[in-house]
Amino acid sequence: MTDSSTGSGEAQSRARYLLDGRRVTVADLVSGGLLKEGERLRFVRPRVGESHEATVAPRGWIRLSDGEEFRSPSKAAMVAVGYGTFDGWEAWQVDDGRYLTQLRQELLDHAAEEAEPPAAEEQQQTSVSPKERHTRLKEARESAEAGRPLSLSVQELLAWWGATGRGLVNDQIEAELANHSLITSPEFDKVPLTTTVHLVKAAEEEVDDVPLTGSPATITVSAGASDEQESRETGLTVGTLPSALGGVISVKPTATFEEVITLMMLHDFSQLPVLAGPHNLRGSVSWKSIARARHADPGAHLSQAIVDARDVRYDHDLIDVLPTLAEHDFILVRDQRNAIAGIVTAADVAQAYGDLAGHFLLIGEMDRRLRQVIAGAFTLPEVTKLCDAEGERITSFGDMTVGDYQRVLENPELWEQLGWPLDRKVFIARLEEIRKIRNNVMHFNSSDPLPKADVDKIRNLNKLLREYGE
Known part of the structure; x- marks a missing residue:
């Protein structure tokens, strides 16, 4: 017979295990009694008139109708369809109509009820207990579903985990966000600490359906929707530099030389991007390009001084753009919406x-x-x-x-x-x-x-x- 105190200790250990920094798996639902081996799963896509069948395999994986098994619901959904990116927790449902994400939420809610307040020494290390953090993330998901995503700075987000900087805590944050089908936009580990991020549903970051060109078994799920990410080390990205998403002063293609020169002198700039809109980069002008255009034609228009400008996404590895910076002295940076949001120079x-x-x-x-x-x-x-x-x-x-x-x-x-x-x-x-x-x-x-x-x-x-x- 099991000692009641022992049972309580096991419940506490399991609650902490589920709430504090790991991704919930389908196997967890099975061991928690919310799914059974052999139970049928369905992925219905009414807009395209198709439905996919699967069952819960003995080890808690998802077995498709062709016998393939996947630990990740997202990978199982993607392979079943043959293209696209899906949040598998939002895709697969059991016979009573509930989705896996609802079963996962029930499991986490139960763990939160069992969780004890943190010990005094642990409370000193973090201002938010795992139970309170679960409540905040649950509320954040409800806000995201209602179209009112929670906005906060990266520093404020890190404080939920008692951290002042990113690093070892990154994987824990991503796992707990994933357990609520949330991601940050932009990605919290690729922008400066003062940047405002939004907690949005992972499904909102899906890409358009594109037929797969290779074997479905070899496809990788994008970071936004994957529920089985491997730990990854994060180095310097372009977006972590303060100027990368700090805004950019630009001119329109119809600007005059006088406007460009005045802006460059007032701001002590060596160059200015030329934009026909926040997403439409036409190039850049610099003191050198202006001098060359006017030397060739004293009556030149600004269009004759516009030269190519390089741009990268904010989440691009910084080390990969060093050769471009060495050649061009600066690069323009696109944010998560693909708009030009800043500029990075060699000095930065x-x-x-x-x-x-x-x-x-x-x-x-x-x-x-x-x-x-x-x-x-x-x-x-x-x-x-x-x-x-x-x-x-x-x-x-x-x-x-x-x-x-x-x-x-x-x-x-x-x-x-x-x-x-x-x-x-x-x-x-x-x-x-x-x-x-x-x-x-x-x-x-x-x-x-x-x-x-x-x-x-x-x-x-x-x-x-x-x-x-x-």
Whole structure:
């Protein structure tokens, strides 16, 4: 017989598991008693007069009528149709007419009822509990369905997860948004922190139906509708630069040289885009193109000074546009609606990478000094005993990670052997904070400026290590 306290603990664990940063699967619906193995599913498309059948396979996957099985409802819907992009949770329904998304919502609502308030120490790390966040996301979806999508800044969105910058939290945010069939527009991890994003239904980002050109089994679902995304590291994108979506001053093709020259002088610009409308880029004019046009024809019109201009979407990887920037000095940036929304210059990129280099230098000094402290105080066998007992990873002190430094220094015996007149627990707590900061900078969306508080934490640790580590 199961102890009631044990049952309660299992319920709490499952509730936290479902609410705190993972995508709900069809298998979760089966294990939660909301679906049964062998249950029939239908995907009806009344506008085109077709219907597709499927069943719930033993492992909680969706089995199409031809026997193919998919873990992702979206992938199953796409392969069943043969083209297009679909939110499978909104597509498949059971015999009583309910959609998978309704069953998923029921499962999450039940988990929210079971969830306990966060412990005091957890409450200090996040201002919103998983239960409260679930409520906010549920309300956001209702607003999106009513055509009134919730608008908030990226910083405000991150605060729901107790984060001040993007990085390790990105996957958790995307998973919890996906559980409510929500995405942000524009994508929250590809724009500056101050940008306003809208929580919209994933289905609103569907592309027009286009027949597939390859085997359906090899098609990938777009980020907006996929419910089975792999974890991905996000680096600098064009949109994360402040000027990329910060607006653009432009002229019409019918403008005069006098208008262009006045604007360029007043704003200290080297070039101006020429737009026939927010989506219609005609090119650009620059001091060089004006000089060449007037040299060739003193009576030239502006149209003779317009030259080609390059443009990219805001979510384009920044590193891929560096050759274009080197050749043209600037690129124009299109937003999620394909409108010209900003301009990025070579100087903007130099500033971004310069700031990023500063982060790396601070973290590099910390890593080097911690390694020197440990190498000077302990033997390699003492270190590997704690960090690599199997002897498969650490062959020298240079192989150690920040996590390894932490495991060594949190050991009471080795800390006493170190002989520092400092509190071990306080030091380790700070090192754990910095380890998370480091992971964000080194591996994820490191375009976000480090908050001053985080920079000070690293600087102060480096100062301490310089004092005690010599």
